[in-house]
Amino acid sequence: MTLRKNRYGLKKFEKASKGTASGLKAALAMVLLSGALLLSCSEDFEKFTDVTNLRVLAIQVDPAELTPGDTGNISALVAAPANEPVTYQWRWCPVPTTALTGHECPVTDEMLVQLIADGAGQTGFEVPNGSLFDLGNGESAAFPYVIDAGVLQLACNQVMARFGDQIPIVLDCDSRFATTIRLDVRAGDRTVTAVKELNLLLNPDAVPNANPLLGDVYGRTSESDVPPAELITRTFSGAETLHLRVAVNDASSEQFENISVETGATEVDFENLFMTWFITGGETEYGRTSYIAGETPFARLMENTWYLPSAEESGGQATLYVVLQDDRGGVSWIQRSVRLED
Amino acid sequence: MMRTFSFKRSNVFAPVVVSLMMLCISVIPALSRADDLVKPSLKQGYYFALIPVGELVFVDSKENFGPWGSFGGQLRMGEALNHWIDLGISGGASYARGDSLQLVHGHFAMDATFKPTRFLALGFQAGMGFADFTRLQKGMDEVIGRFGATYGFTVAYDFFPGGKRDPYKSGGLAITPVAGVHLGPGEVTSVYSVFAGLSVAWWTGLPKSQLDLPVDQAF
Amino acid sequence: MRTKRIITKKLNRYWAPWLFAALVATALNDKAHADENTPRVDETDTDTDIVIPPVLRNEVAAVYPEQALAQRVEAEVILEIDIDETGMVEGVQVAVPAQPTGYGFDEAAVDAANLFEFEPAVQGGIPIPVRITYRTVFRLAQEPDAIETKSDSVSSVSDAAVNEPGADDGAPAADTARILNFKGTLKERGTRLPLAGVTVTIFTGDGNLAVGYEDVTDADGQFEFYNLAPGTWMLLAEPEGYFPLRTRDEVRENERTEATYFVERSDYNPYDVLVEGETVKKEISRKSLKTDVIERVPGTFGDVLTVVKNLPGVARTGATAGNIVVRGSSPEDTQVFVDGVEVPIIYHFGGLRSVIPLGMLDGLDFYPGNFSSEFGRATGGVVDVRLKLLKPEKFGGYVDVNLADSGVYLETPLGKKSAMAAAFRRSYIDGIINATVPDDASVNLITAPRYYDYQWLGSFRPNDDHEFTGFFFGSDDELKLLFENPADFSPDLTATSGSTSTSFYRTVLQHRYMPNSRFENVFKTSAGRNKIFVGLGDQVYLDLNTYVAQIYDRFSVGLSDSVRIAAGIDYLYSVADARIKFPDVAKEGEPGGRPDLSSIKYVESTDESNNSVGVFVQLESRLLKRWTVVPGVRFDYFSRVGQSSLAPRFNTRFALTDKWTIKGGVGVYHQEPAFDETSNVFGNPNLGLEKAMHYSAGFEWAPLEYLTLDVTGFFKEMDDLVSRTSETVSLNGEVSPLNFVNGGEGRVYGMELMLKHDFANNFNGWISYTLSRALRKDVGETEWRRFDFDQTHIFTMLGSYSLPRNWTIGFRWRIVTGSPSTPRIGAVYSVDDGFYEPVFGKPNSERLPTFHQADLRLDKRWIYDRWMLTAYLDVQNIYNSPNVTGYQYNYDSSRRRPRQGLPILPVIGVKGEF
CATH class of the missing domain: 2.60.40.1120 (Carboxypeptidase-like, regulatory domain)
Structure with missing residues (x-):
């Protein structure tokens, strides 16, 4: 378990008492042996939630899980530097991929055809768009779940048998066939790769996961409330503090059936949700907020504070991207830009 | 946060410092024979010294600052091992101002003093130190801190050893002018200071059982 | 000396x-x-041995000089008599001549004294030569012929x-x-x-x-x-x-x-111990340190186990790392014992302080390899911490206070035959952290790291043949945190609290029977409990509760003057309850990174029992007075893997001259895999034993009594190492991962050098240098890669000078090749997990920069009538060397910064002894 205090907790330590980046305090902390805690400051690096470059912030498949016959609509939240054309490349892989291989798919077209043939004696299987794993170059893509669920289940077992040593997890071939969606985005000379797992449910009657729903973004300054409409039209003064609340319906925390790791029995759980607050300038109080069912209050998920940058630093505008995820692969997002003036 | 390291500088510094330290460490025992029963004199036993100092401070950074005038004080305490060597600890702080910056710097170090003659004392300190710079403009409280190893070298000479002295008394008050150099913390930003001050030291003296005394004094 | x-x-x-x-x-x-007229014996040892003065057995009366007798003159003469170790008078000098002179009193006294016979002075059971002061009084009694001279009586x-x-x-x-x-x-x-x-x-x-x-x-x-x-x-x-x-x-x-x-x-320098007598040296790479040496080593705060890291063969694992890496072996391959009892954890919180303070200890023995068949269940090295022989002369003890913790140690004799000691130590760094970490930090410490440990030692010696010892010890660590906003740490963290608590206790009873110098039997039994808990709320936890018992017996018999046979049995039994819900943990050679909290496995077991039996036989023979040959064999059975092993071992030493000795050894060593590696959920229950072959050869040169140079070359071959595999196995149609197989190999070779200066001329210290290469080949790989702690050069130079007025100055300088590290060559953003997964390059293909650090320590002791106060200031990293302990990467592993080790760090402590 890494505490990560050095990444977030410590930043709070410094801000809370501004100007204590003091050699004297360091000396005292050193003498009192608690200096060991102050050691790994990573101030020089930008934070994960600071968007300063080409980034893929989220990938959504709608619906989040596919039942037989569904078509999943895949889109991405990409933050790109202005004035640069962005190219997209979508692919999918019939097995979960791992960073150890740089998320390259271990299965080739021939192998997939062979798998299906071996599994169910079906041949001549085709997936639209040329290469079996190519999903296109558009800003969005589509994934049709056209293959027979039974065939897929047998294929799943074959996958475990043949590729088990290259897959990071043990596949659960009773309920789902796990695939990976991969997006490579390029702008200028920078390339970013993002992957997302997509489950093809084998039982047509299963209830698929739904993407969580996001409402609008409400703001509040020290002087007044800022309704969503005003948020994008109003000009804020640089370095102002803006309290934010993103409306999330608590129905977004769906109920689902889960197999308990401890007992093996089926139990009913609620989804946990987490929200990532990406910004192009300034600082937020939390990089992420979360709702842990039964443990933390829902309100904590929705609220954050944005310390706006100065207009000079940000060129007069700053953008907020809020990405809401549940822990079963559901994603949604909302993005807002605010105008700034010093 | 508060330490930016320049590897190049450290690489040169380290062997030099270590060699100097080894030299001190090997010289100290060589000169440290315990004295037999000694005649009483002023600088015996434990010492507690207060040294107000005036300094000239130089800051070596991306720009070079200084010299700035500075004042401060040092506190030293330790013991005379014999008439060659004293060992102890030393701490101090001082305040300087200049070029719209304010500097508070201080140190806490081990202190070894060599006494080649009766009146001359050469001190070497090695320890840790801090330096805090505050920008005076804009009313901002921004503090840039530095923390790291510090080294010092001092020279003290007893111009006024104190005239008449009770030949059977050990210890007493010693007032000695001191001058020295202090190399501050930090490698990329470094603080150097040259200082002079007056050391007011109280020596506790040795107990009678360790002194060479006539019988009417010894018992 | x-x-x-x-x-x-x-x-x-x-x-x-x-x-x-x-x-x-x-x-x-x-x-x-x-x-x-007791001899003026020189300094009574503050250590355990008192000098028993010589006893005058045969006194010869001095002849009263005639002239003085006639003139009725009385006088006395003070003589200094040298008595050798057999009690015979070697020489007599007049220290203070008689007054008045000229009567011949001096000569008469000297003549008589030359004929005295004594029982020699004894120290520690060994007769020693001494010089005594003797006063001869010439006094006239009522009868002029009666002469009175003093005699020492009862x-x-x-x-x-x-x-x-x-x-x-x-x-x-x-x-x-x-x-x-x-x-x-x-x-x-x-x-x-x-x-x-x-x-x-x-x-x-x-x-x-x-x-x-x-x-x-x-x-x-x-x-x-x-x-x-x-x-x-x-x-x-x-x-x-x-x-x-x-x-x-x-x-x-x-x-x-x-x-x-x-x-x-x-001066009260603590090294006032005589050089130990010549014990038969049978191990070839043993290094022994006594507590008073250990206490003064800079940078170790008197911590027994930290000092081991300054010996040759031990790699540098980081400032607070609680593991000991010996000759290229993983930390779990080295066993730590306290007087032969295995200790489950040796450090509080994995590295802050070791669990047994110095007060109870006599010292330690460290075996980096080729240890004899007495020790088993380890393929790396052995650290055997020795309890002190409890023989206090009076009630006494110490109180030790420093910024991290405080401890108390008390000991007392109970009559002439028994003694008792107790100690306790507790940390208060929790208070300090609470004071310096502000309230609005997103981590709240409910219980800041706090630890304590306790020991009790008793000994009873009814006569010279029997010795009974009881030792009870334990330790407890705890840390609890509350996360206000878990997502800020990690999006997959759903726990709002985290805690770790580790505790153990042991009771050890020992009986030693030594009726004569030919026979010795040591019987030991111990029992206790280990309890480990690590968890993040309900999301991830490890709850392990183990009861252990051990029975040990070792006897040794001298078959003749030059041959001795030793044999013993060591039985270890444990019963464990476990509830573990954990992801996979990175093993040696795997880059760390985040544990994958989404793939968590669960195992629960109650009353799982395991046995391990070891039997050994060893022959210690001294041929031709110069050549020691120690062959031995050890048989072990491990019930967890259901395997047994036979390990022959052989060590030899040959004294070429009084000063030169050559030595060598070879041996087979076995070890069980770690408990998670044989779990049927986390590991592979069909794993077998890991094995290592040790070869070493070297020489020792002792040009002076206090100076020794020890050079040893070593080669270690490791086989059947547990290695992670992605293979799967099919059971009843179900496919499950194998997790681990015994397919790893290791190879370590190098040279260790130690130049040791025992306490003499007010100095003690050593230079230790290790040159080595440690490689591993994981299962399925064709190439060898560097071991996680393959450090080519490890150089340590340290020493302590004892200065007048009870000052001590100590220094340490270390230069170590940087450890290997695995670079990151890119990252892929995993949307569901919410972070960039790093893509790693070739394992351990890079190296961190060279590590170097100097530490300086000053000790000062103040002596009061009934107690002594010692204060020390230990400044670590005195020239603030910016050592790199690793790299910190930005969110997408595209940039990195070196992570700095400890900066200059002063540590202050005081100790009051009485």
Whole structure:
């Protein structure tokens, strides 16, 4: 378990008492042996939630899980530097991929055809768009779940048998066939790769996961409330503090059936949700907020504070991207830009 | 946060410092024979010294600052091992101002003093130190801190050893002018200071059982 | 061997003549002054061995010189007699000649003394040569022929002699009653130990009116003077090696003055231990350290196990790492024992402080490899921490306070045959952290890291043959955190609290039977419990509760003068309850990174029992007096893997000359996999034992008594190492991962060098250098890669100087090749997990920069009458070397910064001993 205090907790330590980046305090902390805690400051690096470059912030498949016959609509939240054309490349892989291989798919077209043939004696299987794993170059893509669920289940077992040593997890071939969606985005000379797992449910009657729903973004300054409409039209003064609340319906925390790791029995759980607050300038109080069912209050998920940058630093505008995820692969997002003036 | 390291500088510094330290460490025992029963004199036993100092401070950074005038004080305490060597600890702080910056710097170090003659004392300190710079403009409280190893070298000479002295008394008050150099913390930003001050030291003296005394004094 | 600072017994020109003109031999009663002529034994060891003075067996009376007899002149002569270890007189000198001179008193006294016969002085069971002071008194009795010379008679002072006229043997009936009006005790300042055999002089007046008497302290440090006239008397004692006692006291009419005087040693350096006698050396790479050496090593804060890291063969694993990496072996391959009892954890919180403080310990033995068949269940090295032989002379102990924790140690004799000691230590760094971490930090410490440990030791020695020891010890660590906003740490963290708590205790009972020097049997039994809990709320936890018991017996028999056979049995039994819900943990060679909290496995088991039996036989033979050959074999059975092993081992030493020895050894070593590796959920229950072959050869050169150079070359071959595999296995149609197989290999070779300077000339220290290469080949790989802690050069130089006035200065300088590290060549954003997964390059293909650090330590001891205070200042990394312990990457692993190690860090502590 890494505490990560050095990444977030410590930043709070410094801000809370501004100007204590003091050699004297360091000396005292050193003498009192608690200096060991102050050691790994990573101030020089930008934070994960600071968007300063080409980034893929989220990938959504709608619906989040596919039942037989569904078509999943895949889109991405990409933050790109202005004035640069962005190219997209979508692919999918019939097995979960791992960073150890740089998320390259271990299965080739021939192998997939062979798998299906071996599994169910079906041949001549085709997936639209040329290469079996190519999903296109558009800003969005589509994934049709056209293959027979039974065939897929047998294929799943074959996958475990043949590729088990290259897959990071043990596949659960009773309920789902796990695939990976991969997006490579390029702008200028920078390339970013993002992957997302997509489950093809084998039982047509299963209830698929739904993407969580996001409402609008409400703001509040020290002087007044800022309704969503005003948020994008109003000009804020640089370095102002803006309290934010993103409306999330608590129905977004769906109920689902889960197999308990401890007992093996089926139990009913609620989804946990987490929200990532990406910004192009300034600082937020939390990089992420979360709702842990039964443990933390829902309100904590929705609220954050944005310390706006100065207009000079940000060129007069700053953008907020809020990405809401549940822990079963559901994603949604909302993005807002605010105008700034010093 | 508060330490930016320049590897190049450290690489040169380290062997030099270590060699100097080894030299001190090997010289100290060589000169440290315990004295037999000694005649009483002023600088015996434990010492507690207060040294107000005036300094000239130089800051070596991306720009070079200084010299700035500075004042401060040092506190030293330790013991005379014999008439060659004293060992102890030393701490101090001082305040300087200049070029719209304010500097508070201080140190806490081990202190070894060599006494080649009766009146001359050469001190070497090695320890840790801090330096805090505050920008005076804009009313901002921004503090840039530095923390790291510090080294010092001092020279003290007893111009006024104190005239008449009770030949059977050990210890007493010693007032000695001191001058020295202090190399501050930090490698990329470094603080150097040259200082002079007056050391007011109280020596506790040795107990009678360790002194060479006539019988009417010894018992 | 030790160097003493001698305070010259200078009778300086001020008062000598008066004193000696005044000395008159009085009727100093021989019974009341039991050891009047006790030898002035030099410094009583503050360590365990007391010197038993020589006893005069055959006294020859001096011949009273005729002329003096005729003129009725009395005098006394003080002699110095050298007695050798057989009790014969080697030489006699006159220390203080008789006054008046010219009568031949000196010669008569010397002649008689040359014929004396003694029982020799004994120290630690060994007769030693000594020099004693002896006073011959020539006193005229009522019968002119009766000569009286002093003889040392029996032991204790009896108060019956007080105020009773003439109730003693041999002394002529004194016509005046002897009144004891001055009784004193001479003790050593700080340790309160009595000083025996010291001449104490009391005198008053000056010039020709000076009057004075002398006495010599007995075994309890007591001396007495009789019939002193009322007034102010001056007392003088000048024991060798001490500052003199010079004081005044009042003697009043009809009162007895009693006082205790404390005399200060000229130095209290802790190394006042004699070099140990020559024990038969049978191990070839053992390094032993005693606690007083351990205590002074800079940078280790008196921590026994941290000191091991300064010995050759031990890699540098980071400032607070609690693991010991020996000759390229993983930390779990090295076992730590406390007097043969295995210890489940050796550090609080994985590296802050070791669980047993110094007070209970005598020292440690470290075996980096090729250890004999007595030790098993390890393929790396062995650290055996030895408990002290509890023989306190008085009630005493210490209190140790520093910024991290405080501890107390007390010991006391219980009668003549038994003794007891207890110790306790607790941290308060929790208070400090709470004070310096602000309240609005997103981590709240419910229980900041706090630890404590406790020990109790008792020993009972009914006679020389039997020794019973009881040792009870344990430790407890705890840390609890609350996360206000878990997502800020990690999006997959759903726990709002985290805690870790580790505790264990053991009770050990031991019986040692040694009826003669040929036979010894040690029987030991121990029982205890280990409890480990690590968890993040309900999301991830590891709850392990184990009861352990151990039975151990080792006997050794000397078949002849040169052959000894040792054998033993070691049985270990454990019963465990476990509830574990954890992701996979990174193993050696795998880059760390985040644990994958989404793939968590679960296992629960109750009352899972395991046995492990070891039986060993070893022959220690000394051929031709110079050649030691130790073959041995060890048989082990491990029930967890259901395998047994046979491990033959062979060590040999050959003394080419008195100073040169060559040595070599080879052996087979086995070890069980870690418990998670054989779990049927996390690991592979069909794993087998790991194996290693050790080869070493080298030489030792001891040019001086206190200087030793030890050079050893070693080669280690490791097989069947547990290695992670992604293979799967099909059972009943179900496919499950194998997780681990015994397919890894290891190869380590290199050289260790140690130049050790034992305490002499006020200095002790060593230089240790290791040159090595440690490689691993994981299962399925074709190429060898560097071991996680493959450090080509490890150089450590350290030493301590003992300075006058009870100062000690110590230094340490280390230069170590950087550890290998695995670079990151990119990252892929995993949307569902919410972070960039790093893509790693070739394992351990890079190296961190060279590590170098110097530490400096100052100790100062203040001596008070009944206790001593030691304060130390230990400055770590005194030139603030920016050592890189790893790299910190930005969110997408595209940039990195070196992570700095500890900066300059001063540590202060004080210790009060009494």
